[in-house]
Amino acid sequence: MSRTQRLLDLLQQLRAYRYPVTAQTLAQTLNISVRTLYRDIASLQQQGANITGEAGLGYVLKPGFMLPPLMFSEDEIEALVLGSRWVAERADHHLGLAARTALQKIAAVLPSDLRLSLDTNALLVGPDENKPDFDTALPLLRTAIRQEHKVHLQYADAKGKHSKRVVWPFALGFFEHVRVLVAWCELRQEIRHFRTDRIHAFEVYPERYPQRRQALLKIWREQEGIPESSI
Structure with a gap:
């Protein structure tokens, strides 16, 4: 698992708790060491995540934080790419163009490892020879x-x-x-x-x-x- 994916998973876990959750619980859920968990918490805090708490007491993520480069997991990226490709092939010209533009905007905010996953995505949509003209x-x-x-x-x-x-x-x-x-x-x-x-x-x-x-x-x-x- 990449570090970017691990940080995303940590954010998702923190969002699931309304009250402080211990480092031990988070580390066990994410299958990482407590020491790595502490480093990841510090990294997220440095990038602007409003995570309060401390070792031994637990951590809680205040609502309202979203770090754009970490919004998507690899599975979510595959779903977005496949969906965008389907719209580009099956919808009208205007919606297809919007799908391609949206994917470009997503790519622009992804970190390098996830950008590579998007650029090399192997889920394809075949051409539709019977596609009717809905553009009008x-x-x-x-x-x-x-x-x-x-x-x-x-x-x-x-x-x-x-x-x-x-x-x-x-x-x-x-x-x-x-x-x-x-x-x-x-x-x-x-x-x-x-x-x-x-x-x-x-x-x-x-x-x-x-x-x-x-x-x-x-x-x-x-x-x-x-x-x-x-x-």
């Missing part, structure tokens, strides 16, 4: 969701039947070959799902819909039996 609709629909604006859709169902709907968009699902807009439909007076490849035309209204997006998401999750997101 998705950025505008994502903006409508963020701003909680109503949208007028011209939509065709699976049987090709056309209809016009005014909806309150609050989520967008990304599947392998399909994107699904989740919205409250004023026509049906219920939450409905709309495949974006069946939207023939749409207009984002300047009017905001009357219910908060978080409330609509909660209703939808309860209806679908989907647990609350942990992030």
Whole structure:
């Protein structure tokens, strides 16, 4: 285990305790010596971590501290790289570009050993030969969701039947070959799902819909039996 990873793990352990925890407990959890633990505590304190306490009494990390170069473990870096590569290959152009830019910003604050892990990451996303073109609709629909604006859709169902709907968009699902807009439909007076490849035309209204997006998401999750997101 690298020293950077060890310091990150120590920070995570300290955050798990509301009250002082002894050096012996921390050292045993991290599988290091107490002497190494004392050195690591001192290193974190020198870098700005508000860790109070002393040998024999225990240590506690005051809330509010986050050291940017130590934010991610190696597994977390792999997850970020894989997720960013998937978005870059599967999402619209604007979101794909944002994923690449975000990864560059993360790389800029990583220490050298973790930067190497990011640069040499071997988790790859294969090309999608059947990827449809969502570039026109998705950025505008994502903006409508963020701003909680109503949208007028011209939509065709699976049987090709056309209809016009005014909806309150609050989520967008990304599947392998399909994107699904989740919205409250004023026509049906219920939450409905709309495949974006069946939207023939749409207009984002300047009017905001009357219910908060978080409330609509909660209703939808309860209806679908989907647990609350942990992030």
